[in-house]
Amino acid sequence: MFKKINLVFKLVAVIELCFTVNISHAEEAIIAVASNFSAPMKALVPLFEQESQHRIQATYGATGKFYAQIKQGAPFDALLAADEATPQLLMDNQLAVNTSQFTYAVGRLVLWSNNPALIDGSPQILSSERYKHLAIANPKLAPYGLAAKKVIANLGLTAQVDNRIVMGENIAQTYQFVQTGNAELGFVALSQVIKNGKIELGSYWQVPSELHLPIKQDALLLKKGAQNEAAKTFLTFLKSAKARAVIQSYGYNL
Amino acid sequence: MLEHSSYQAIWLSIKLAFVVTCILLLIATPIAWWLSRSQSIFRPILEAMVALPLVLPPTVLGFYLLVAMGPTGILGQLTHSLGLAPLAFTFTGLVIASILYSLPFVVQPLQTAFKLVDTELLEAAATLKAGPWTRFFTIVMPIAKPGFLTAIVLGFAHTLGEFGVVLMVGGNIPGNTRVVSVQIYDYVEALEYGKAHELALFLLIFSFLILLALYIFNRKAVTLHV
Numbered sequence: 001m002f003k004k005i006n007l008v009f010k011l012v013a014v015i016e017l018c019f020t021v022n023i024s025h026a027e028e029a030i031i032a033v034a035s036n037f038s039a040p041m042k043a044l045v046p047l048f049e050q051e052s053q054h055r056i057q058a059t060y061g062a063t064g065k066f067y068a069q070i071k072q073g074a075p076f077d078a079l080l081a082a083d084e085a086t087p088q089l090l091m092d093n094q095l096a097v098n099t100s101q102f103t104y105a106v107g108r109l110v111l112w113s114n115n116p117a118l119i120d121g122s123p124q125i126l127s128s129e130r131y132k133h134l135a136i137a138n139p140k141l142a143p144y145g146l147a148a149k150k151v152i153a154n155l156g157l158t159a160q161v162d163n164r165i166v167m168g169e170n171i172a173q174t175y176q177f178v179q180t181g182n183a184e185l186g187f188v189a190l191s192q193v194i195k196n197g198k199i200e201l202g203s204y205w206q207v208p209s210e211l212h213l214p215i216k217q218d219a220l221l222l223k224k225g226a227q228n229e230a231a232k233t234f235l236t237f238l239k240s241a242k243a244r245a246v247i248q249s250y251g252y253n254l
Numbered sequence: 255m256l257e258h259s260s261y262q263a264i265w266l267s268i269k270l271a272f273v274v275t276c277i278l279l280l281i282a283t284p285i286a287w288w289l290s291r292s293q294s295i296f297r298p299i300l301e302a303m304v305a306l307p308l309v310l311p312p313t314v315l316g317f318y319l320l321v322a323m324g325p326t327g328i329l330g331q332l333t334h335s336l337g338l339a340p341l342a343f344t345f346t347g348l349v350i351a352s353i354l355y356s357l358p359f360v361v362q363p364l365q366t367a368f369k370l371v372d373t374e375l376l377e378a379a380a381t382l383k384a385g386p387w388t389r390f391f392t393i394v395m396p397i398a399k400p401g402f403l404t405a406i407v408l409g410f411a412h413t414l415g416e417f418g419v420v421l422m423v424g425g426n427i428p429g430n431t432r433v434v435s436v437q438i439y440d441y442v443e444a445l446e447y448g449k450a451h452e453l454a455l456f457l458l459i460f461s462f463l464i465l466l467a468l469y470i471f472n473r474k475a476v477t478l479h480v
Binding site (some may be wrong): 046062064065067089132135137140141142165167168169173176180181182183211 | 317319320323324325326327340343421422423425426427436439440441442444445453479
């Protein structure tokens with residue numbers, strides 16, 4: 001009898017211990033991530049989980065949609081946005097933790113075609129008649145689109161290019177237009193065409209970053225995750241040298 | 255109240271829905287008639303194929319259409335060998351995509367309606383020397399009228415509200431492929447909720463009025479027959 005009670009006490013103690021460990025150390029965070037960052041994110045999460053007890057659940061989508069969902073109380077602890085304007089807006093609406101906003105990646109633009117013979121490493125092709133459709137992301141919605149528009153303007157080619165532009169709603173769709181060959185070429189994200197540090201398919205012109213404003217992608221801690229250790233630790237991890245090396249290998253600047 | 259680009263998008267959507275509904279009626283009527291009468295073993299196969307566009311999410315269907323319209327795709331090679339321009343990013347491309355997307359919504363109501371047409375009635379008419387066209391227009395059409403109305407309403411409304419497919423193959427060109435649903439989506443994504451509300455409200459009211467007119471017309475037509 002005595003032994004049994006002892007056992008129960010021990011069991012309770014063990015269960016209690018489990019819970020305390022859970023509360024003080026291992027937590028779980030749900031992080032909303034811009035779709036263009038899904039590949040590096042999938043590499044970063046296991047790295048993070050190796051060195052931490054915390055667990056990360058990533059949800060991928062369009063930044064504008066995340067904004068609408070967060071405003072309606074979506075259960076995200078942190079946001080890795082595709083721009084810097086949306087995090088700023090969340091800040092202004094008091095939906096995020098003050099001073100938590102930082103740039104985790106800077107996107108790079110590349111003029112790309114799946115035809116290996118089309119682009120000769122320069123923007124020359126743009127003023128030629130050798131293509132019918134130039135794909136860019138919608139400049140109103142996507143920072144990559146805005147940057148593409150700026151590059152075209154800075155090259156003085158707006159008039160020659162304008163009636164040949166087709167727009168993707170986001171950079172992923174823009175890539176599909178070019179990848180399927182429906183648009184002969186397009187301004188896409190370097191991160192979409194880079195494999196193991198280089199562009200292996202098609203032909204391209206790497207756009208010098210002076211030709212457009214930097215495509216800054218900001219992360220921030222949301223109000224919902226203000227007390228979430230997993231989310232906070234992950235954001236700190238994103239700034240580490242280890243994480244930055246991964247992010248760079250996927251075609252982003254820092 | 256609305257911006258110029260919004261009116262342009264609304265007009266484009268109506269034009270698309272109108273053209274698609276007309277073409278669909280021409281294509282779907284023989285298909286539905288055959289499906290409602292045939293005892294062939296191929297009937298279930300065709301029935302299943304007609305229903306397939308319901309299965310895939312519109313953006314996925316749109317993606318495969320985009321692939322098919324590309325230079326190495328089936329449609330792309332077909333248009334190329336016929337000396338036609340590629341379909342992607344054109345109004346014609348949207349029409350073809352929408353026909354595929356809205357096909358089941360027009361075929362199925364027609365098929366149900368045609369099943370109600372009594373074969374004996376047709377045979378009786380045939381003995382009175384009524385040719386197939388006469389039989390179709392004087393017997394089948396009046397009996398199947400509610401089915402035609404449903405098919406027109408569903409085909410039109412479904413194309414008007416179409417988004418995913420157009421998004422994938424359209425390329426968002428003002429006046430050409432930027433339809434009203436894409437325009438509303440753009441406003442929402444750009445966080446211009448006010449403009450999105452305005453346009454969505456306009457679309458809803460407009461669609462309600464069209465549907466209302468059709469149903470009133472149908473009620474009158476039915477009462478006249480009775």
